[in-house]
Amino acid sequence: MEPAAAPPEPASPPPPTTVRRNPPRRARPPPTPLASAKPKPSSLSRFLQDEAAASIPAPLPSSSSPQEERLKVFLRIRPLPDRDRCKAVARPTPGKDPRRKPKQAGGGDVCLVPTGPNSVALTVPQSKLVDPKRGRTEVFDGFSAVFSPDSTQLDIFVQVMNPLVDDFLGGKSGLLVAMGPTGSGKTHTIFGSPRNPGILPLMLRQIFNAQDENKVASQPARSFSLSMFEILSEGKGERILDLLSDATECVLQQSSIKGLQEVPLVNLADAESLVSRGMLKRSTAATNANSKSSRSQCIITIRGIHKRSDADSEHLLSNAVLTIADLAGAERERKTGNQGSRLLESNFINNTSMVFGLCLRSLLEHQKNQKKPLEKHFKNSMLTRYLRDYLEGRKKMTLILNVKPADDDYLDTSFLLRQASPYMKIKYTSLEDSSDLVSQKRSNASLICQENKKKRKVQKPEVLGVEQKENIETDNIAKVSEEDDTQHKFLNSELRRVSRSEAIMTNFARALWTVLKQYKHKLVESENAAKSMKQLIRDQDIQIVELKKELEVLNSCCSCKNVPVTEDTSIDQDDSVSSGQAGRSFGSLSNKPNLGSYDASVDNFHLVAEEVSKELKSHGPENSSGESVSCDAPSISLIDEQELSSRGLKPEKSCCADAFGPKSHAEEGNTKVEVQAIHKKLDASECFTEQTSAHTGGVMPSSSHSDNQSDQSLTEHHMLPCLKTERVSLSPQFTSCSKKATIEQSEDETEESCKITVEDIHRDVSRREVKHPDYLSSSQRVSSDTEDVSSSQSSLEFPGMVAPQKKLEELDLEPERCEPGVVNATVECGIGHSQAPEQMSDCGVRVPCLLKEITCRAKASTAPSKVSEAEEAADKNKEGSASRPRDTKKTRRRLQPAAAMMLKEFTGADLDVDTKREERGKSPSSAASGRSDALVRLLKARPVRRA
Numbered sequence: 001m002e003p004a005a006a007p008p009e010p011a012s013p014p015p016p017t018t019v020r021r022n023p024p025r026r027a028r029p030p031p032t033p034l035a036s037a038k039p040k041p042s043s044l045s046r047f048l049q050d051e052a053a054a055s056i057p058a059p060l061p062s063s064s065s066p067q068e069e070r071l072k073v074f075l076r077i078r079p080l081p082d083r084d085r086c087k088a089v090a091r092p093t094p095g096k097d098p099r100r101k102p103k104q105a106g107g108g109d110v111c112l113v114p115t116g117p118n119s120v121a122l123t124v125p126q127s128k129l130v131d132p133k134r135g136r137t138e139v140f141d142g143f144s145a146v147f148s149p150d151s152t153q154l155d156i157f158v159q160v161m162n163p164l165v166d167d168f169l170g171g172k173s174g175l176l177v178a179m180g181p182t183g184s185g186k187t188h189t190i191f192g193s194p195r196n197p198g199i200l201p202l203m204l205r206q207i208f209n210a211q212d213e214n215k216v217a218s219q220p221a222r223s224f225s226l227s228m229f230e231i232l233s234e235g236k237g238e239r240i241l242d243l244l245s246d247a248t249e250c251v252l253q254q255s256s257i258k259g260l261q262e263v264p265l266v267n268l269a270d271a272e273s274l275v276s277r278g279m280l281k282r283s284t285a286a287t288n289a290n291s292k293s294s295r296s297q298c299i300i301t302i303r304g305i306h307k308r309s310d311a312d313s314e315h316l317l318s319n320a321v322l323t324i325a326d327l328a329g330a331e332r333e334r335k336t337g338n339q340g341s342r343l344l345e346s347n348f349i350n351n352t353s354m355v356f357g358l359c360l361r362s363l364l365e366h367q368k369n370q371k372k373p374l375e376k377h378f379k380n381s382m383l384t385r386y387l388r389d390y391l392e393g394r395k396k397m398t399l400i401l402n403v404k405p406a407d408d409d410y411l412d413t414s415f416l417l418r419q420a421s422p423y424m425k426i427k428y429t430s431l432e433d434s435s436d437l438v439s440q441k442r443s444n445a446s447l448i449c450q451e452n453k454k455k456r457k458v459q460k461p462e463v464l465g466v467e468q469k470e471n472i473e474t475d476n477i478a479k480v481s482e483e484d485d486t487q488h489k490f491l492n493s494e495l496r497r498v499s500r501s502e503a504i505m506t507n508f509a510r511a512l513w514t515v516l517k518q519y520k521h522k523l524v525e526s527e528n529a530a531k532s533m534k535q536l537i538r539d540q541d542i543q544i545v546e547l548k549k550e551l552e553v554l555n556s557c558c559s560c561k562n563v564p565v566t567e568d569t570s571i572d573q574d575d576s577v578s579s580g581q582a583g584r585s586f587g588s589l590s591n592k593p594n595l596g597s598y599d600a601s602v603d604n605f606h607l608v609a610e611e612v613s614k615e616l617k618s619h620g621p622e623n624s625s626g627e628s629v630s631c632d633a634p635s636i637s638l639i640d641e642q643e644l645s646s647r648g649l650k651p652e653k654s655c656c657a658d659a660f661g662p663k664s665h666a667e668e669g670n671t672k673v674e675v676q677a678i679h680k681k682l683d684a685s686e687c688f689t690e691q692t693s694a695h696t697g698g699v700m701p702s703s704s705h706s707d708n709q710s711d712q713s714l715t716e717h718h719m720l721p722c723l724k725t726e727r728v729s730l731s732p733q734f735t736s737c738s739k740k741a742t743i744e745q746s747e748d749e750t751e752e753s754c755k756i757t758v759e760d761i762h763r764d765v766s767r768r769e770v771k772h773p774d775y776l777s778s779s780q781r782v783s784s785d786t787e788d789v790s791s792s793q794s795s796l797e798f799p800g801m802v803a804p805q806k807k808l809e810e811l812d813l814e815p816e817r818c819e820p821g822v823v824n825a826t827v828e829c830g831i832g833h834s835q836a837p838e839q840m841s842d843c844g845v846r847v848p849c850l851l852k853e854i855t856c857r858a859k860a861s862t863a864p865s866k867v868s869e870a871e872e873a874a875d876k877n878k879e880g881s882a883s884r885p886r887d888t889k890k891t892r893r894r895l896q897p898a899a900a901m902m903l904k905e906f907t908g909a910d911l912d913v914d915t916k917r918e919e920r921g922k923s924p925s926s927a928a929s930g931r932s933d934a935l936v937r938l939l940k941a942r943p944v945r946r947a
């Protein structure tokens with residue numbers, strides 16, 4: 001409809017100036033499809049193309065190069081309603097001034113008129129002009145096509161949708177988006193009506209027509225599926241509803257929608273009915289601008305699957321998707337009058353439209369200036385997120401702008417044209433082949449990443465350490481995000497730390513195991529040592545117990561024997577003991593090298609002993625054996641020996657076996673008798689020694705036997721066997737213990753015993769005066785003859801010697817005959833009594849020695865001559881005996897503790913010193929010093945004076 005020609009008005013004012021912000025542009029010709037993918041135009045297409053060619057002016061040649069494909073923007077101008085139908089806006093007539101304001105048919109004015117196939121002129125309504133005299137018109141050029149209000153649905157489909165369908169059928173995805181204000185005819189353009197179908201129905205028809213033609217032409221079979229959903233907002237957030245299912249809400253994940261049902265398209269009728277059902281479910285509402293206004297963004301997707309003709313199984317050749325989006329039109333609150341939820345919907349709709357426009361603008365800005373980053377506005381709405389690939393220029397998109405040309409819609413039209421006209425400059429330089437496959441791959445990878453993240457939150461880090469590698473590979477394919485990289489680094493560091501800790505703990509465990517092994521070995525050794533020690537202690541205890549038993553036996557024996565013995569040996573015992581002790585002690589003294597001629601006289605003990613033995617033999621046949629035991633010949637000892645012999649044992653052996661054997665626990669009476677026999681032997685030997693000393697004039701030393709062979713023959717054959725027997729029979733412990741006990745006891749009782757023994761001596765002396773006048777006379781002579789000696793002895797401070805010496809002096813005995821014996825007796829008084837406890841400890845009892853009488857008688861007759869001979873022999877052997885320190889030691893060891901103490905007190909260390917000095921060859925006179933010197937001088941003075 002051409003506008004009515006206005007009459008010329010020469011006097012009229014100049015027309016209003018129209019500012020053309022968008023100069024009219026010629027629409028680009030539709031892209032030429034590829035020859036290989038170019039479908040054969042169907043009858044509908046040919047019809048549509050014919051119709052379009054008839055109704056739409058031929059497209060002008062595009063100024064851009066064919067290789068440079070740009071975003072297509074079509075503009076469709078909705079016809080005015082009948083009451084507002086603009087009669088002035090129509091196809092611009094060539095030769096007429098486009099700046100002239102078109103007049104509306106029926107009196108109504110329009111603000112937008114097409115000025116060309118690719119341009120429109122937007123004129124500011126008169127009511128909007130500040131200066132009514134100055135009009136203002138804007139020309140927007142460059143559209144792919146401008147569809148006038150008189151254009152039909154087929155025209156739109158032919159020029160807008162047909163190229164997309166051709167690309168889709170050729171395996172390329174495409175998108176068509178209808179934009180415009182509310183009530184501008186978007187839904188009408190997309191869906192149409194049964195009588196006047198829109199782009200979608202026409203597309204379905206064309207697709208199925210092409211399918212039919214392919215079947216006829218034996219082209220590769222293809223199948224299609226259709227999905228339809230809407231994005232709406234019910235106040236707070238956006239929702240996606242599947243319009244082909246029972247209102248199932250779907251979830252948008254990246255660029256894919258989970259739960260969206262894709263309905264295969266069997267035929268056109270089913271497809272059209274499917275779309276019709278979806279349209280019925282779409283959210284619509286009546287507003288002041290539109291009685292059936294869409295309240296959501298509706299997206300229809302058609303997916304085509306190509307099948308190989310030469311294969312039985314399905315093989316995916318392409319997965320092209322053709323998407324059509326019917327956006328809800330922007331609304332003005334003043335115009336729509338929405339309230340409440342409608343108002344909220346309006347905000348959502350306007351916001352989505354704004355985001356969509358921002359994405360395109362950002363893409364455009366990015367293409368203009370690569371330095372500007374591509375803003376990610378698509379994140380701000382579901383629609384843009386779903387259409388991300390299109391909004392970022394990776395897929396091809398087509399826009400169709402629906403506008404209303406009425407003056408009342410000037411603002412909406414002006415806003416849309418100003419917003420969308422720049423999109424025509426968007427270029428597609430890097431379109432993706434089978435872009436849907438790529439997007440689908442990216443969607444799947446994104447889904448895998450999200451699922452992996454969820455698994456990592458649930459699973460333990462240790463388990464993740466193993467699965468992490470697999471996930472890393474997957475993530476690498478899917479371009480793992482930075483968060484995954486950070487987590488991967490953290491897990492790797494944790495794995496290294498754990499492995500390092502494990503190595504440390506392993507080494508520590510090994511070291512600990514080694515230490516424990518060593519400790520175990522040491523513990524075993526310690527246990528063995530403890531066992532051995534326990535065994536040793538047990539043995540010691542057993543020995544101690546045995547020794548205790550032996551001691552008890554001995555004590556019992558001693559206690560049993562003491563009583564009768566003491567009764568039987570009233571006087572003779574003391575005599576024998578005193579005389580024997582005197583001889584022994586003096587003999588011990590004579591062993592000292594510094595003792596002068598008296599020491600040397602002891603060496604003649606052998607001769608004296610022979611004489612004594614001869615005398616003893618003369619007393620009885622039993623003495624002919626030469627044994628000390630047999631020579632005793634007392635009645636008690638004989639009885640004991642008889643008892644012992646009745647057992648078939650020798651006396652010595654019986655002593656060992658019966659009295660001290662640990663295993664022999666004989667009857668107590670027998671044991672006592674045996675022990676008594678032993679002690680008798682001991683005492684007999686002592687008595688024999690005393691006898692010999694008496695025969696030798698009291699010079700007989702008990703230790704002198706070690707100095708010469710005669711002594712050894714006497715003691716070893718007579719006395720030592722018994723002692724040896726005791727020592728052998730007794731255990732070492734017992735010996736040591738007894739010695740220790742004896743020493744201690746003797747040391748403690750030294751002084752007391754000395755006194756006692758001295759007193760006993762005095763008593764013995766007094767008794768001997770009565771019983772043995774010869775002996776007493778000799779003693780008296782000794783005492784009287786040793787006046788000078790007593791004075792010198794008193795100077796020795798020998799307490800035990802003072803009283804006896806005085807008593808002996810009081811006796812006034814002859815000094816000449818008994819001088820040596822007196823001296824021996826004087827010395828022996830102190831020493832011999834000191835030996836008494838030792839004898840008690842060793843033997844346990846003081847066995848009476850009947851030999852004393854014999855000894856005394858023999859001593860009385862032979863002492864002077866024998867002593868003199870012994871003195872001479874001692875002088876000869878003085879140096880020889882002095883040169884034997886070992887014998888000295890032996891003698892000293894044989895001294896009993898009390899006697900040893902006395903001797904030590906008497907000689908002390910001076911003896912040792914003197915011995916050493918003498919060994920060095922020094923003169924005896926110079927070596928004599930101290931008390932020993934005094935004693936030596938005293939002893940040496942005797943022979944000299946006598947001589």
Ligand SMILES: Nc1ncnc2c1ncn2[C@@H]1O[C@H](COP(=O)(O)OP(=O)(O)OP(=O)(O)O)[C@@H](O)[C@H]1O
Nearest residue numbers: 078079182183184185186187188290293294328329
């Ligand atoms: N080209 C046209 N020819 C005849 N009628 C039209 C045309 N365009 C639109 N209409 C009519 O205009 C009315 C509004 O159209 P439509 O609903 O498509 O607008 P809309 O843009 O979709 O609005 P909304 O955005 O609110 O949904 C409908 O009744 C429709 O029949």
